[in-house]
Amino acid sequence: MGTPRKQRRKYERPSHPWRMDRITAEKEILVKYGLKNKKEVWKTSSHIRRIRDHAKRLMAAPGAQAEKEKKELLAKLNNIGIKVESIDDVLGLNMESILERRLETVVFRKGLASTPKQARQFIVHNHVYVGDHKVSIPGYMVLPGEEDTVRVADEIKVEKRAGKEEQKAE
Secondary structure (H helix, E strand, C coil): CCCCCCCCCCCCCCCCCCCHHHHHHHHHHHHHHHHCCCHHHHHHHHHHHHHHHHHHHHHHCHHHHHHHHHHHHHHHHCCCCCCHHHHHHCCCHCCCCCCEEEHHHHHCCCCCHHHHHHHHHHHCCCCCCCCEEECCCCCCCCHHHHHHHECCCCCCCCCCCCCCHHHHCC
């Protein structure tokens, strides 16, 4: 169990730290979703791995209890906004399916920030509301019912930046 005073890691780091293909893939994800560091990528990867492992165990288990747990797993994933209809769909999940549900990504996709990094900054600086509550955690998982209530504080003005292609043309 361990002592409650010492926090344990809830993710696994890569087994081989210097694989170029993994490094480039992680860097693309960092840029696409505006994550702070690779630790966030590893946390998401571990989270997906745990969900998939649970689904594999449920597929192999016989009985009524396993069927009940399968339904609970599917309901849990659908409640947080990940559309799955069967256990096979759960095995097909990837990191993007979880990263798309983060508050940081939702703020950027709704156009409330011009870049994912700016969306993260708005959240950390307490300028983003979900419903009537200020949320200062970029990794907050936005539920499907909450997506419409995400907003930026009234005093914040977001200017749209010109795309890279438009800047190069000028």
